[in-house]
């Protein structure tokens with residue numbers, strides 16, 4: 493017998509409309525007005541992002557002359573707009589609408605909670621520690637193989653934003669227990685909001701765009717300590733890390749086709765670049781699972797360590813790296829990332845558009861149902 497969540501998920505999926513979810517000009521105007529009503533200053537970084545998207549949406553690619561270095565504000569605005577390159581107006585409009593919508597909803601969800609603005613977040617399923625110049629973000633849901641819930645996506649974003657600004661020099665993502673991470677928590681698909689599947693897909697798209705965007709723009713060296721098997725989005729994101737250390741017990745599995753879904757985390761761009769198109773296709777289209785040694789041979793993993801000494805060797809290595817001059821490390825990271833930052837954001841948008849279609853498909857519905865009703869495991 494199917495659970496109530498699974499049945500309601502199935503019914504909603506069957507009734508959902510096939511209309512594309514592009515932001516209209518009216519949605520855009522509404523978002524522009526909504527921005528003026530925000531009570532809380534979203535911060536300079538966010539304002540620059542919004543400025544760039546607004547200009548791209550209304551005027552297209554930046555072709556203004558670059559302001560002089562002393563005109564700091566105009567230059568920051570120009571840099572932000574120019575970084576969007578040839579992003580289509582329509583995509584910029586949609587990204588703007590989604591960004592404003594996420595700002596408005598986080599503002600309304602913090603209303604009425606005393607101290608919500610000033611309180612350091614206490615994460616339910618993450619353990620964040622800072623020591624020896626290293627901030628460690630550990631996924632902490634070992635009984636569910638560290639599957640990522642909606643709340644966890646948001647918490648990881650908050651933890652990364654804080655780590656990007658703290659005084660550590662290196663940030664590390666790892667998992668607690670025998671798994672690194674089993675990817676997206678498939679129960680996320682059963683939590684259907686009042687607006688139905690359309691609203692759910694839109695919310696997931698906003699969540700995912702923001703989540704992956706944070707990895708693209710993370711300003712410091714970012715290291716993955718892959719302590720065990722990795723599935724789905726936890727694998728694809730590795731292409732956005734600077735270093736990936738893996739235990740020899742780790743495996744790397746991207747079963748998107750089996751789930752009726754398509755790649756995310758910018759892997760449709762990073763994987764062919766890292767391992768060549770043929771190897772990338774075997775993983776992303778056919779869901780081939782790699783061992784740690786195979787992933788290392790293909791360039792996705794930096795180095796593999798025996799599981800028995802993984803923690804000791806990785807942390808000794810990272811502690812030594814964390815003593816290197818931090819500003820030089822940041823500068824090098826930025827130089828490497830800037831070469832393809834724009835391409836990565838465009839890929840993120842494209843992948844999410846494709847996924848929105850996949851989430852509405854029967855192939856995806858059936859695959860999620862099969863897992864939730866315990867019929868299929870990967």
Ligand SMILES: CCCC/C=C\CC(=O)SCCNC(=O)CCNC(=O)[C@H](O)C(C)(C)COP(=O)(O)OP(=O)(O)OC[C@H]1O[C@@H](n2cnc3c(N)ncnc32)[C@H](O)[C@@H]1OP(=O)(O)O
Nearest residue numbers: 635636637639674675676677678679696700724725869870
């Ligand atoms: C915002 C949307 C973004 C979308 C982006 C990302 C796409 C992806 O990440 S796709 C990948 C999704 N992941 C999966 O499909 C993995 C599903 N899990 C499994 O196949 C197996 O659980 C796994 C092979 C990982 C491990 O198998 P076992 O070692 O046999 O363990 P169990 O199956 O008994 O797992 C223990 C416990 O954890 C729950 N679990 C594990 N993974 C997930 C998951 N991804 N989502 C939800 N729940 C998960 C599993 O159900 C068990 O729970 P209990 O039965 O309650 O103990």
